[in-house]
Amino acid sequence: MARLSFRRKQSIFRWVVLTLLGIFFLLPIVAMVEFTTRGEQSTWSTLINWPELSATYPDLAEGILMSLGQAALTAVLMLALLVPTAIWVRLRLPGLRRLVEFICLLPLTIPAIVLVVGLAPVYAWVNYLIGGSSLTLTFAYTILVLPYAYRAIDAGLSAIDVKTLAEAARSLGSSWFTVMARVVLPNIRSAVLSAAFLTVALVLGEFTIASLLNRTNLQVAINLLGKSSATMSVAVSLAALLLAFVLLLLLSLVGDRRKRSAS
Amino acid sequence: MAGVLRRALGTVPFFAYVAIFLVTPTLVVVIGAFAGDRGGVTLANVRALGESYVLDAFGRSILLSASTALIGAVLGALLAYALVTARPNGLLRRAVTAASGVLAQFGGVTLAFAFIATIGLSGFATVFLREQVGVDIYAGGVWLFELPGLILVYTYFQIPLMVIVFLPALDGIRPQWREAAESLGGSTWVYWTKVAGPLLAPSFLGSALLLFANAFSAYATAAALVSQGNPIIPLQIRGALTSEVVLGQANLGKAMALGMIVVVAVVMALYALLQRRTAKWLG
Numbered sequence: 001m002a003r004l005s006f007r008r009k010q011s012i013f014r015w016v017v018l019t020l021l022g023i024f025f026l027l028p029i030v031a032m033v034e035f036t037t038r039g040e041q042s043t044w045s046t047l048i049n050w051p052e053l054s055a056t057y058p059d060l061a062e063g064i065l066m067s068l069g070q071a072a073l074t075a076v077l078m079l080a081l082l083v084p085t086a087i088w089v090r091l092r093l094p095g096l097r098r099l100v101e102f103i104c105l106l107p108l109t110i111p112a113i114v115l116v117v118g119l120a121p122v123y124a125w126v127n128y129l130i131g132g133s134s135l136t137l138t139f140a141y142t143i144l145v146l147p148y149a150y151r152a153i154d155a156g157l158s159a160i161d162v163k164t165l166a167e168a169a170r171s172l173g174s175s176w177f178t179v180m181a182r183v184v185l186p187n188i189r190s191a192v193l194s195a196a197f198l199t200v201a202l203v204l205g206e207f208t209i210a211s212l213l214n215r216t217n218l219q220v221a222i223n224l225l226g227k228s229s230a231t232m233s234v235a236v237s238l239a240a241l242l243l244a245f246v247l248l249l250l251l252s253l254v255g256d257r258r259k260r261s262a263s
Numbered sequence: 264m265a266g267v268l269r270r271a272l273g274t275v276p277f278f279a280y281v282a283i284f285l286v287t288p289t290l291v292v293v294i295g296a297f298a299g300d301r302g303g304v305t306l307a308n309v310r311a312l313g314e315s316y317v318l319d320a321f322g323r324s325i326l327l328s329a330s331t332a333l334i335g336a337v338l339g340a341l342l343a344y345a346l347v348t349a350r351p352n353g354l355l356r357r358a359v360t361a362a363s364g365v366l367a368q369f370g371g372v373t374l375a376f377a378f379i380a381t382i383g384l385s386g387f388a389t390v391f392l393r394e395q396v397g398v399d400i401y402a403g404g405v406w407l408f409e410l411p412g413l414i415l416v417y418t419y420f421q422i423p424l425m426v427i428v429f430l431p432a433l434d435g436i437r438p439q440w441r442e443a444a445e446s447l448g449g450s451t452w453v454y455w456t457k458v459a460g461p462l463l464a465p466s467f468l469g470s471a472l473l474l475f476a477n478a479f480s481a482y483a484t485a486a487a488l489v490s491q492g493n494p495i496i497p498l499q500i501r502g503a504l505t506s507e508v509v510l511g512q513a514n515l516g517k518a519m520a521l522g523m524i525v526v527v528a529v530v531m532a533l534y535a536l537l538q539r540r541t542a543k544w545l546g
Binding site: 031032 | 270271273274276277280281283284285287288289290291292295338341342344345348349355359361362364365366368369370371372373376377378379380381383386387388419422423476479480482483486487497500501504505516517520523524527528531
């Protein structure tokens with residue numbers, strides 16, 4: 001009898017907490033939908049019509065294209081930099097593993113607003129050497145995503161026996177390149193995929209560095225648009241949020257599959 | 264020896280890249296904080312941190328981070344506990360955890376606009392309350408673009424973050440411990456204050472510290488919301504970077520950045536310490 005009333009109390013507590021916080025978290029999203037569909041507006045039809053969008057809001061269109069470019073380039077650079085290093089350190093330089101891990105996690109303790117202060121002189125050189133395109137932000141973004149990407153890839157490598165795989169391949173006469181590209185990489189496919197998803201999600205949401213280095217991307221464009229057309233910027237914000245939701249949902253599906261195949 | 268060097272060659276691209284884009288910027292900040300306008304070592308920048316407007320900004324930043332960390336930690340812990348009492352692999356728990364993962368990352372400009380659409384001057388909730396209920400939430404002035412507004416908006420990403428980092432510790436609490444406490448005659452009060460409370464305290468405090476660091480480092484949301492004045496430290500750094508440089512204070516921005524690094528580093532070190540304590544019994 002006492003157990004029963006305890007269970008009921010717990011269940012009431014659960015639904016009170018979930019309802020109140022649910023309202024708090026859903027309200028802004030509902031408000032964004034209401035805000036963008038108020039009155040006689042064509043916000044959403046403009047947003048899905050690319051030629052019209054780029055004609056009416058050229059800054060926004062440029063920001064969207066730049067963000068997509070930055071996301072793709074950052075994912076490629078991050079993988080090219082991190083995957084071979086992580087595999088190599090595991091196989092041949094285990095003494096360096098701690099150091100690499102420390103460096104990769106370091107950006108977590110350096111806020112982006114601090115990093116941008118120090119990046120300004122570095123980017124003066126980048127400007128001088130390869131120009132001031134917004135795509136050059138890729139260099140800074142690769143640093144920002146290091147902690148998340150490293151943890152994903154490291155978890156993938158821990159789940160397989162890299163050493164045995166590599167030794168088997170080497171004893172059959174394959175080069176180190178073959179070991180990495182054709183033996184280890186296929187085995188950590190889902191880890192690589194989740195590192196790439198995280199990178200894309202983070203880059204699409206970045207504002208601090210882009211805005212303070214006077215470059216543009218999606219978030220900078222939304223912020224700029226907010227001064228002239230609040231409705232449109234709220235609509236784009238909502239679209240960006242939904243996109244991030246889908247990306248991270250895909251990510252959790254990839255993670256689920258990995259866990260299942262590991263067990 | 265030659266073999267080690269050859270093997271080390273494989274890591275050169277990584278270390279070179281990190282040296283340019285991570286170590287150099289950090290050194291620029293640290294060294295710049297102690298450099299005079301025309302070179303040479305000086306303590307003037309660091310001393311300028313003692314000026315009242317900088318101290319006020321640090322104070323407001325700490326107030327903002329501490330209050331949102333506290334609110335986020337308490338509400339997030341309640342939500343996490345509500346999830347633990349639900350079915351372990353049920354739809355409810357999976358949905359809320361997934362949503363928390365997304366919302367904890369949902370910062371920045373988009374979040375600012377979400378709240379402008381909600382409680383901005385012509386926002387959904389503002390208009391509804393004014394016209395249907397007859398309550399004007401801005402009777403005492405528009406607070407959304409000031410510190411109280413920032414506290415409310417930051418809570419939106421702090422609660423989900425708390426759910427994510429605190430859930431593993433709550434999952435480690437075994438129902439058997441509660442049954443053991445009950446069979447020895449302990450009430451719910453005794454169970455929470457003598458058993459579960461002390462076990463969860465390090466993890467709760469650690470998570471709250473992580474939330475503090477998270478709010479303290481946040482920039483984009485505040486930058487999009489606050490366009491007048493620079494009430495908190497990240498916005499002061501924006502001011503130092505974008506406005507005309509005051510003579511003799513070219514490196515003040517770097518000193519403020521260094522101050523931020525110190526605060527975050529101390530908080531994260533405490534976090535790591537508490538996390539290690541939790542790891543002992545969580546296994």
